Amino acid sequence: MLLKDLKKIFHNELDAIYGENEVRSLFFILIESYFGISRLELALQPELAITTNEHPKIMEALSQLKSQYPIQYILKExxxxxxxxxxxxxxxxxxxxxxxxxxxxxxxxxxxxxxxxxxxxxxxxxxxxxxxxxxxxxxxxxxxxxxxxxxxxxxxxxxxxxxxxxxxxxxxxxxxxxxxxxxxxxxxxxxxxxxxxxxxxxxxxxxxxxxxxxxxxxxxxxxxxxxxxxxxxxxxxxxxxxxxxxxxxxxxxxxxxxxxxxxxxxxxxxxxxxxxxxxxxxxxxxxx
Ligand code: GLN
Known part of the structure; x- marks a missing residue:
């Protein structure tokens, strides 16, 4: 899945709870922490994708954020x-x-x-x-x-x-x-x-x-x-x-x-x- 499409999903699911700006930073924090891809890299390479192996992990974080589980506990950090x-x-x-x-x-x-x-x-x-x-x-x-x-x-x-x-x-x-x-x-x-x-x-x-x-x-x-x-x-x-x-x-x-x-x-x-x-x-x- 392309990261830019994943980002759209995050906004669709979470904007109503956290607001657009907060969702943008939550998304970047997760992508950086899970896949080591920085915000800059993502901006420069809009076609970056995650593999099907990586997909469940990020979807799990999305569902935790949906239930307002704190990002600090998701990252354990x-x-x-x-x-x-x-x-x-x-x-x-x-x-x-x-x-x-x-x-x-x-x-x-x-x-x-x-x-x-x-x-x-x-x-x-x-x-x-x-x-x-x-x-x-x-x-x-x-x-x-x-x-x-x-x-x-x-x-x-x-x-x-x-x-x-x-x-x-x-x-x-x-x-x-x-x-x-x-x-x-x-x-x-x-x-x-x-x-x-x-x-x-x-x-x-x-x-x-x-x-x-x-x-x-x-x-x-x-x-x-x-x-x-x-x-x-x-x-x-x-x-x-x-x-x-x-x-x-x-x-x-x-x-x-x-x-x-x-x-x-x-x-x-x-x-x-x-x-x-x-x-x-x-x-x-x-x-x-
Ligand atoms: N300040 C914390 C809170 O508002 C409480 C911390 C504490 O009980 N020591 O959740």
Whole structure:
């Protein structure tokens, strides 16, 4: 089949769902990734064709896109902070807001590094490992650990660390359960993007997220929305050094509750920040 005819099929089937421009880029991304044919090559050789062997693969991707299955899961691949990451249905697809959290941690640690040459940092609920691995790339002197309760997610995170050439100490554990004394020397930085979407907010979510991304990484009970934050603060009481930094990605509707929670627990220099969409999305505190 000629690729230009395949492209017509993509537009016929998908334009109503994604819009013409988005379908054009989805098509080019797939052709490049599956067949190694670039957009330029395709423009220069309008008669390029795929073989009957290749046909089922691309038609399968078309039908997945029709049911709004995310392109990142179709390709098992995405980018975060410019680094390549494998993603599977056991890991969230990294969000651009989370890149902003990484930038904030990076800037703060650079200022902080005058005090500690090899800051110890842990990422709690690491998923694909995107936060921990990006920070390890950006801060080569840091000693980075990453915790997750999901064995399947940790397997993906380990592959991502290897692929990005960084050494991370991965730990399979739930922060909701009492922690073994794994950080006896004390931590300088804790960062976490835990589950924070309340069940009552489910109906506001896009179907592609709700139907495909791991609920374990997304949802909390309505009346226990800060459960992970409370547990991580308890963890920080044991493991974060005095003047150590705590960073959270948060539910946009719970900024004030998060400020109160950090205050109650004697954190100082509390700062709430908005993401690129203008929503309260991240918070920082210093352990007193
Ligand atoms: N920001 C993500 C979303 O909107 C949720 C991430 C999380 O729960 N930690 O889907």
């Amino acid at each position: 995405t980018e975060f902070y410019g680094f390549p990451f494998k993603v599977t249905a056991n890991t969230l697809i990294p969000r651009p807001e989370t890149e902003e959290l990484v930038t904030w941690v990076y800037d703060s640690v650079k200022a902080f590094a005058t005090k500690t040459e090899h800051p110890k940092l842990v990422d709690i609920g690491t998923g694909s490992g995107c936060i921990a691995i990006s920070l390890a790339k950006l801060l080569p002197k840091a000693q980075v650990s990453a915790i997750d309760v999901s064995k399947a997610a940790l397997q993906v995170a380990k592959q991502n660390a290897k692929r990005n050439n960084v050494k991370i100490n991965f730990i399979e554990a739930s922060v909701l359960e009492p922690q073994p004394e794994v950080f006896s020397e004390g931590l300088d930085i804790i960062v976490s993007n835990p589950p924070y979407v309340r069940e009552l907010e489910k109906q506001e979510m896009k179907p592609n997220v709700l139907d495909n991304e791991p609920h374990l990484a997304l949802f909390v009970e309505n009346d226990n929305a800060l459960q992970f934050y409370t547990a991580i603060i308890d963890f920080s009481k044991l493991h974060l050094k005095e003047n150590g930094l705590l960073f959270f990605e948060i539910n946009e509707s719970l900024g004030q509750e998060m400020i109160a929670l950090l205050k109650e627990n004697d954190f100082t220099d509390i700062e709430l920040r908005k993401d690129m969409f203008g929503k309260d999305r991240m918070i920082k505190g210093v352990k007193s």
